[in-house]
Amino acid sequence: MSWDLANLNPGTKFPCPWDDKELEHPDCEWIELVLLTDEENLEIFKQLGIKINKSAKEINPKTRRMEYVQLPLDIKDEDRKRYNEELWDRTIKDWRLIGVGGVDIECTRELKTKFMREAPKFNRWYANSMEKLEGLNSTYKEELEKNS
16 A cells, blocks of 8 residues: 555545446446544534533543544534534545536535435435445454554
């Protein structure tokens, strides 16, 4: 593996699950997602002025690192909406979605929020893809731990 120092957290593309086209196909719809680091997640909380419940932090016994295991339970609905919008904007790096008439849909913060809030199919695609990405990351971490 070679590292790109200008892009240490590259995106991973996921093809549309209800379409049988491979990523290489010119008409394939896809979303490109990234996982956020703990620091980036913390930055979102600070940026939005959301207080983090201390119980949301936990030491992972395998890595011995402090990790945020969940959103604070006492987060206000308005704060959760703002957090989600920021999260979607940062984790959806790019996409290729085709609109009516074969026109590409632009990947903007506003459209990311619109799709996540109003298109259940898209929301499930995003959630399933993020799960796969987190699974790949977990597998990679386990391999590193085995080899060290």
